[in-house]
Amino acid sequence: xxxxxxxxxxxxxxxxxxxxxxxxxxxASCPVADEMNIMPHxxxxxxxxxxxxxxxxxxxxxxxxxxxxxxxxxxxxxxxAKIVEASRLAVIRQQGESHISADEIPKYLESESDLPQxxxxxxxxxxRG
Amino acid sequence: xxxSYYPGCTLSTQAKEMDVxxxxxxxxxxxxxxxIDDWQCCGAVYPMGSDEVASKLSAxxxxxxxxxxxxxxxxLCAACYHVLKRINExxxxxxxxxxxxxYDNSLDYHGETKVIHFMEVLQKHVGFDKLKExxxxxxxxxxxGAYYGCMLLRPSSILAFDDPENPQIFETFLKALGxxxxxxxxxxxxxxxxxxxxxxxxxxxxxNEIVENAVRNGAETLITACPLCLYNVAKAEGSSIYYFTKLxxxxxGVKE
Numbered sequence: 001x002x003x004x005x006x007x008x009x010x011x012x013x014x015x016x017x018x019x020x021x022x023x024x025x026x027x028a029s030c031p032v033a034d035e036m037n038i039m040p041h042x043x044x045x046x047x048x049x050x051x052x053x054x055x056x057x058x059x060x061x062x063x064x065x066x067x068x069x070x071x072x073x074x075x076x077x078x079x080x081a082k083i084v085e086a087s088r089l090a091v092i093r094q095q096g097e098s099h100i101s102a103d104e105i106p107k108y109l110e111s112e113s114d115l116p117q118x119x120x121x122x123x124x125x126x127x128r129g
Numbered sequence: 130x131x132x133s134y135y136p137g138c139t140l141s142t143q144a145k146e147m148d149v150x151x152x153x154x155x156x157x158x159x160x161x162x163x164x165i166d167d168w169q170c171c172g173a174v175y176p177m178g179s180d181e182v183a184s185k186l187s188a189x190x191x192x193x194x195x196x197x198x199x200x201x202x203x204x205l206c207a208a209c210y211h212v213l214k215r216i217n218e219x220x221x222x223x224x225x226x227x228x229x230x231x232y233d234n235s236l237d238y239h240g241e242t243k244v245i246h247f248m249e250v251l252q253k254h255v256g257f258d259k260l261k262e263x264x265x266x267x268x269x270x271x272x273x274g275a276y277y278g279c280m281l282l283r284p285s286s287i288l289a290f291d292d293p294e295n296p297q298i299f300e301t302f303l304k305a306l307g308x309x310x311x312x313x314x315x316x317x318x319x320x321x322x323x324x325x326x327x328x329x330x331x332x333x334x335x336x337n338e339i340v341e342n343a344v345r346n347g348a349e350t351l352i353t354a355c356p357l358c359l360y361n362v363a364k365a366e367g368s369s370i371y372y373f374t375k376l377x378x379x380x381x382g383v384k385e
Contacts, residue, residue: 014179031319031335066174067319068283072293085177100327108326114363116356117138118208121173122323125184 006050013047013086019076020044026070026080036060040070040080047083052090061088062099066126092129099127130254132245133195133202134162137209138170139356144206147356150374151205151247153383158255158263162203165194171212173357174323182228186236188216189229193238201243203250205374207355211280211288214244218287246281246290248298248354248373257305265382267307274311274348275299276339276370278358279319293317299352299373306380313346315339320361336365352376 010017026040027033038046038058046054061084070080091097100123108115140148155162169187176184192213195202204210219225221240229236245253251260277296285293296317300310320339321332339362343351351370353359362370378384 012178012180032331035331063324065279065319065322065324066177067279067322069279069319072283072285082177086179089178114143114360116143116360117170118143118173118206118355118357119323119326119360121138121170122208122357123326125172125174125176126323127327 006047006052009047009052009055009083009086009090012089013079013082015044015079015082016076017044017048017078017083020048020078021076023075025073025075026078029069029073031067031069032063032065036063040084043083043087044078044080052087055083055087056091058087060084061091064088088126089129092127094129098129100124101128130160131163131200132160132250133198133200133242134164135168135171135191135195135202135204135209135213136164137168137204137206138173139208140206144356144359144372147205147372147374150372150378150384154374154377154381155250157381157383158251158260160250160254163198163200165191165198165202168194171209171216173208173212175212175215182225182232185216185219186229186232188213189220189236189238190233192217192220192240192242192244193236195242196238201245203245203247205247205354207246207278207280207353208357210244210246210290210354215287217242217244246354248302249290251302252298257301260302261305261307264306264380266380268303268376268380269307271308272311272347272349273303273308273376274313274343274346274351275303275316275373276320276343276351276353276358276362277317278353278355279317279322280355282317302373303352303376306376308376311343311346311348313343313348315342320358322357322361325357325361325364332361333364336362336368340365340368 064084282293303310321335325332352373
């Protein structure tokens with residue numbers, strides 16, 4: 001899938017993964033960890049082991065809510081959400097890997113009159129490179 | 130008191146009432162929100178990738194404009210507050226300043242602007258005591274829960290809005306208006322955010338948990354500062370949620 005190296009992801013996320021002591025507090029704080037095939041603390045461990053492809057293929061990229069609970073509660077300042085974001089960016093920046101297209105928007109707007117612009121902008125930023 | 134004001138995309142459209150109420154309340158409370166010129170959408174989410182620069186430029190332009198006017202920059206939308214404040218922090222970095230200059234060399238900006246939320250204006254510049262004095266229709270007997278969500282609080286090292294696990298600013302605000310502030314454990318948990326576009330069931334489930342928790346603790350109504358929280362939480366069963374500005378306008382007697 002990719003020639004993405006661990007160093008590229010590491011730089012893109014700019015986190016200190018070596019500080020992680022695998023306490024699991026990030027995953028315990030994550031409101032959607034039970035739906036992720038790779039939970040936040042495992043995300044950090046896999047990046048340490050350079051298993052970048054696994055990260056890029058995980059459903060975690062689309063489950064993460066960017067609620068920053070993992071970042072807030074990490075006792076070591078590791079910032080797991082930034083690694084998830086870096087992996088998501090590494091995917092959506094590839095040609096044909098966007099997870100939303102402009103053509104979908106009219107459908108969303110027509111179906112709900114109370115849909116806030118903030119939602120469309122957020123989703124575009126998160127799902128499209 | 131005059132502040133630079135950044136309404137943001139949703140307050141100009143779907144959440145227009147928040148903007149209207151806030152301006153009216155500001156007038157009563159003796160401060161002015163001066164909308165900055167030609168602002169652009171902040172992007173609604175903070176770009177976390179370390180190489181993101183272009184996606185931060187609209188926020189930097191807004192921050193720069195406030196600096197030129199020598200004013201603090203006020204927002205109402207929790208997402209705008211979050212994005213502007215974090216990007217402002219990024220701009221204290223010399224490397225970032227240099228890179229931004231290569232995009233637009235008129236942006237002589239180093240993070241000087243103070244980004245403040247409307248609620249902080251009430252707290253620090255107006256004062257909750259004075260707010261209480263100005264209240265003409267106290268919200269007596271109303272049991273209201275403040276739903277904070279994520280964007281105002283986390284990460285607290287940068288947002289510094291309130292204690293991220295036990296915030297009190299909205300509760301103090303509610304008490305000043307004469308309401309009973311109902312604290313509930315899930316008031317700082319995520320509503321599902323942007324996943325409500327494509328994973329509606331999940332966001333509905335999360336919203337249900339928040340509302341259920343608020344009701345169990347005695348809240349009859351919730352208030353929020355975030356249009357996306359309002360949209361998501363309003364979809365929960367038995368939900369009643371308003372922008373905090375609506376209750377403020379009611380209490381100050383300026384709600385039409």
